[in-house]
Amino acid sequence: xxxHTIAVVGVPNVGKSTLFNELTGLQQRVGNFPGVTxxxxxxxxxxxxxxxxVIDLPxxxxxxxxxxxxxxxxxxxxxxxxxxxxxxxIVHVVSADHPSKCFGLFAxxxxxxxxxxxxxTMVDAVKARGGVFDDITxxxxxxxxxxxxxxxxxxGMGELRDALxxxxxxxxxxxxxxxxxxxARAAWARTILDDVVVQGRADSTTMWLDRIVLNPVGGAxxxxxxxxxxxxxxxxxxQPLMDGIDALMAVVSDTxxxxxGNDLARSFVVKGLIGGVGSILVFLPQIIIxxxxxxxxxxxxxxxxxxxxVDRAMGVFGLQGRSFIPLLGSFACAIPGIMSARIIPSYRxxxxxxxxxxxxxxxxxxxxxxxxxxxxxxxxxxxGGFSLQAVVMAGxxxxxxxxxxxxxxxxxxxxxxxxxxxxMIEFPPYRVPSLRSIGVTMIHRTRDFITTAGTVxxxxxxxxxxxxxxxxxxxxxxxxxxxxxxxxxxxSFAADLGRTVQPIFAPLGFDWRxxxxxxxxxxxxxxxxxxxxxxxxxxVAESDAPLRDVLHEQIPIRTGLSILxxxxxxxxxxxxxxxxxxxxxSWKWPALAFGMTFVMAYVASFVVYNLF
Amino acid sequence: MVPxxxxxxxxxxxxGGPLEVALEVSRLGVRPTNxxxxxxxx
Numbered sequence: 061x062x063x064h065t066i067a068v069v070g071v072p073n074v075g076k077s078t079l080f081n082e083l084t085g086l087q088q089r090v091g092n093f094p095g096v097t098x099x100x101x102x103x104x105x106x107x108x109x110x111x112x113x114v115i116d117l118p119x120x121x122x123x124x125x126x127x128x129x130x131x132x133x134x135x136x137x138x139x140x141x142x143x144x145x146x147x148x149x150i151v152h153v154v155s156a157d158h159p160s161k162c163f164g165l166f167a168x169x170x171x172x173x174x175x176x177x178x179x180x181t182m183v184d185a186v187k188a189r190g191g192v193f194d195d196i197t198x199x200x201x202x203x204x205x206x207x208x209x210x211x212x213x214x215x216g217m218g219e220l221r222d223a224l225x226x227x228x229x230x231x232x233x234x235x236x237x238x239x240x241x242x243x244a245r246a247a248w249a250r251t252i253l254d255d256v257v258v259q260g261r262a263d264s265t266t267m268w269l270d271r272i273v274l275n276p277v278g279g280a281x282x283x284x285x286x287x288x289x290x291x292x293x294x295x296x297x298x299q300p301l302m303d304g305i306d307a308l309m310a311v312v313s314d315t316x317x318x319x320x321g322n323d324l325a326r327s328f329v330v331k332g333l334i335g336g337v338g339s340i341l342v343f344l345p346q347i348i349i350x351x352x353x354x355x356x357x358x359x360x361x362x363x364x365x366x367x368x369x370v371d372r373a374m375g376v377f378g379l380q381g382r383s384f385i386p387l388l389g390s391f392a393c394a395i396p397g398i399m400s401a402r403i404i405p406s407y408r409x410x411x412x413x414x415x416x417x418x419x420x421x422x423x424x425x426x427x428x429x430x431x432x433x434x435x436x437x438x439x440x441x442x443x444g445g446f447s448l449q450a451v452v453m454a455g456x457x458x459x460x461x462x463x464x465x466x467x468x469x470x471x472x473x474x475x476x477x478x479x480x481x482x483x484m485i486e487f488p489p490y491r492v493p494s495l496r497s498i499g500v501t502m503i504h505r506t507r508d509f510i511t512t513a514g515t516v517x518x519x520x521x522x523x524x525x526x527x528x529x530x531x532x533x534x535x536x537x538x539x540x541x542x543x544x545x546x547x548x549x550x551x552s553f554a555a556d557l558g559r560t561v562q563p564i565f566a567p568l569g570f571d572w573r574x575x576x577x578x579x580x581x582x583x584x585x586x587x588x589x590x591x592x593x594x595x596x597x598x599x600v601a602e603s604d605a606p607l608r609d610v611l612h613e614q615i616p617i618r619t620g621l622s623i624l625x626x627x628x629x630x631x632x633x634x635x636x637x638x639x640x641x642x643x644x645x646s647w648k649w650p651a652l653a654f655g656m657t658f659v660m661a662y663v664a665s666f667v668v669y670n671l672f
Numbered sequence: 673m674v675p676x677x678x679x680x681x682x683x684x685x686x687x688g689g690p691l692e693v694a695l696e697v698s699r700l701g702v703r704p705t706n707x708x709x710x711x712x713x714x
Contacts, residue, residue: 160696243676259697270699276686368701372689375703381690483690483703 070153072119163249175229191260301345309338336521378472390420419464436620
């Protein structure tokens with residue numbers, strides 16, 4: 061037999077992805093979370109000139125799908141998937157630590173007529189607790205090779221490689237369990253396990269920790285503490301790194317500006333290319349920190365517990381407990397938030413969550429809010445000693461979060477309506493996170509972001525440069541540099557565009573200059589501040605204070621509040637749209653999110669402008 | 673978890689959330705729905 065394609069199959073959270081990483085050396089995420097492999101990963105296994113393709117498939121409990129991810133695996137195994145070939149060999153991964161949930165699947169897989177090897181993981185955990193896993197008896201009962209491995213330590217991997225290259229896989233006899241029901245398969249599995257497994261002592265550490273972590277009072281306190289740490293670290297820890305990247309890009313820009321003599325070429329390289337690359341790189345610290353934190357929470361086993369604790373609250377908005385992490389992460393940046401939605405196995409819940417993430421108040425909105433609030437909201441104290449400016453700021457955060465959750469609720473009741481996927485999540489035992497897995501996640505996600513979102517961001521950055529820097533205006537030597545930039549902007553295609561489009565925004569109280577500022581921030585929100593600085597020719601390089609004073613003089617309070625209302629809802633971030641396309645596989649969803657949030661922003665802004 | 677299986681309810685999540693149940697050596701968080709009901713024997 062010539063085996064070319066090998067599928068790694070098993071129920072969720074038995075160590076399939078760990079095995080896949082060890083086997084192929086591919087950089088793929090490994091998570092201690094049921095259903096973490098939500099898209100198939102493909103790797104290769106080489107021995108001299110012979111190469112095998114290995115596919116890591118989403119976990120399944122049987123050949124009847126309960127979710128889109130499970131359907132994908134079943135389609136591949138049945139040979140009806142349009143792009144993934146039917147495997148020549150199945151590596152069925154079972155957990156020696158939790159065998160009762162694994163062997164019902166073997167009965168189903170045996171009916172497919174595909175050669176199999178059974179790999180038993182976590183054998184070390186069973187033995188450490190005084191238990192027994194008898195792989196020889198299991199081999200005689202099932203009639204296929206049984207290979208005990210410890211994936212996290214690489215033990216047994218050599219034997220598995222040898223078995224795959226020597227075509228040791230055997231097509232099992234179809235298991236006749238008496239009927240096709242789940243109960244019959246479970247009963248058959250129990251008869252197998254009675255002869256094979258002796259359970260040792262219970263995992264007392266996990267039980268002790270869960271008494272605190274899942275306790276209604278203690279668990280809520282731990283949850284709040286973990287989330288506070290999570291939130292704080294994304295904001296506080298990323299900032300020095302982001303400042304460092306900004307400073308580095310400034311040095312690169314200055315150097316390039318000195319080296320390039322031609323005005324147009326210098327502007328293109330400094331503002332179009334280096335500015336574009338900088339706007340990509342500046343997101344990396346937040347993405348890396350968020351992904352490291354999510355991976356640690358997954359691998360140590362806490363994420364499943366957190367999803368359990370908040371499931372009820374998220375259920376009010378049609379979502380499930382797992383949706384909480386992407387939405388929380390989106391307060392730092394929607395990009396890693398959308399990427400972390402991969403942990404949601406239900407397609408509908410995942411899509412509703414992704415569509416809600418742009419409405420969470422990301423850190424890029426903060427400079428816009430700070431500038432506008434300090435410009436147009438009076439610095440007075442209101443009832444209770446609270447600053448009115450602080451209350452408005454908090455109100456904008458609450459408004460964004462509530463609108464996102466309501467959007468999710470509406471989408472779940474309309475576009476993503478369907479049968480409710482029962483929330484059932486296994487609590488894995490607590491484990492010390494693997495540094496290798498954390499490193500792999502960091503590299504994988506970073507590479508993913510740079511190669512997919514990065515290219516789109518750079519393209520839009522260049523397009524924005526063309527709009528704002530062309531046609532070139534002869535600079536007036538008597539003007540300051542900032543005044544020259546204002547003169548250039550006044551005569552650019554972007555200014556023409558601003559004046560042309562302004563009538564659309566007139567009902568919101570926007571003049572052509574505000575319209576231009578808003579339009580320019582469609583690449584990234586934070587560019588609003590620098591764009592307004594250029595447009596109003598105020599020195600924003602040293603401090604926001606002069607710009608704040610200028611805006612205070614020139615923008616009426618109701619127009620300022622109208623702009624704020626617009627920014628609460630509008631999806632003004634090309635990076636977010638690019639990553640949304642990457643995660644949903646289509647431009648349809650980012651286009652819908654863009655249109656939906658634009659309408660929400662326009663209506664809110666119109667209402668606010670006419671209310672005050 | 674198959675129909676008719678016996679499990680032990682360990683605790684309930686705060687604010688009327690899902691149940692934590694023990695099933696042999698596995699422990700699960702489960703939100704009962706129309707398709708997934710848990711009957712409690714007094």
